[in-house]
Amino acid sequence: KKWYAVIGDPIAQSMSPAMHEEWFSDAGIDASYIPVHVREQDLSKAIESLKRLGCSGWNVTIPHKTAIIDLLDEIDTSARMMNAVNMVKVLEDGRLYGMNTDGHGFVRSLEEKYGTVGKGKNVLLIGAGGAAKGIAFALHEAGYGPIAITNRTLEKAELLSSDIEGASAIPLRDAEANLSNFGLIVQTTSVGMNFAKEGIPLQLMNVSAGTIVADIIYNPLRTEFLEQAESKGGLPLNGVGMFVHQGALSFEQWTGVYPNTKKMIRTITDQLG
Ligand code: ATR
Known part of the structure; x- marks a missing residue:
């Protein structure tokens, strides 16, 4: 029986095990997916153990996304560019292949909800951290x-x-004053997360009605950022879809099957709501 995992610290709160277990069951695949608590200093020992115990692939979360790169045999372009890995696939010859599905997960989530209306805008x-980087490249690659x-x-x-070809940098205050120029706004910082103050x-007072306003945070489901956007007629997108699609892209790498993301987004939204 194949098995998969997610490694991180903390890990108990992770929604990935329930999500992947449901997808395996839906797809009729006899596999399991377990959370593994791995402290920062234990990463290389943990990777050795996962390999030895026959794990077929795993997701990687905080604090290991960058540190794991040195322990892998190969990584894809997204992972190299973001300097972070969120999933590992064990290849048939046993080599470890790291990828990053976060940026593309965001674009899938955007297009699942709003199609391609953000294109041409x-x-x-x-934000300009790791998350922003992945999303910027994925948006650019998708033609945004x-x-x-x-x-x-x-x-x-x-x-x-x-x-990034054609990209520019602008100060926060200029962006705030000229928000009506944008048809798609994506908030990638951790500001607005529960516990953050x-x-x-x-x-968002200058946002135009009909602008898609995305926040990659999903806990809370509605950040103050999305609340303000909606009060101006903005079309909201929270981070649940990105989380689900980064997982779906991992699942597809492991099994060849793209799972039912819409149903999963509803389930997780109900759980967090
Ligand atoms: P991640 O990988 O989650 O993107 P990161 O690489 O640490 O995390 O990047 C965090 C981003 O959130 C950065 O763009 C950061 O802004 P700075 O580059 O100025 O640090 C942004 N950020 C974090 N706290 C912030 C705050 N209180 N106000 C505005 N931006 C903030």
């Missing part, structure tokens, strides 16, 4: 843009924008 990306990147630390936005990275 100006895109504003808020031009992309403007804004960030508390403007230098980081400039650095990221120089890596920072509020929101920029105010």
Whole structure:
């Protein structure tokens, strides 16, 4: 029987095991998926154990996404570019192949809900960390843009924008004042997450009705950012879809099957709601 895992610290809160177990059952595949608590200092021992015990693949979460790269045999372009891996596939010859499905997961989630209406519109990306990087590249690859990147630390936005064709960097205050120029706005920072007390990275009073406004956070389901956007007639997208689709893309790599994401998004939304 094949088995899969997710490694991280903490890990008990992870929704990945229930999600993948349901998909295996739906697909009629006799496999299981378990959470494995791995502390930062135990990563290489844990990888050895997973290999020795015949694990077929695993997801990787905080704090191992970057550190694991040195322990893998090969990584794909997305992982290299983001300097982070969120899933590993054990190849037939036993080599470990790392990938990153976060950015493409975001684009799948966007298009599942709103089709391609965001295409041909100006895109504003808020944040310039790892998550922003993956999303910026995936959006660009999917034909979105031009992309403007804004960030508390403007230098980081400039650095990221120089890596993406047609992208530019703008200060937060300029972005805030000119929000009506954008047809797709994506919030990628952790600001607005439960327990964080920072509020929101920029105010949304100038957003136009009909603009798609995405926040990659899913806990809470409705961040203050999305609340403000909706009150102006913005079309909201929370982070549940991105989470589900990054998992679905992992599942597809392991099994060849793209699972039912819409049903899973409803289940998780009900759980968190
Ligand atoms: P991740 O991999 O989740 O993207 P990260 O690489 O640490 O995490 O990036 C965090 C992003 O959130 C950055 O864009 C960061 O802005 P800075 O580059 O200025 O640090 C942004 N961020 C974090 N806390 C913030 C806050 N209180 N206000 C505005 N932006 C914030």
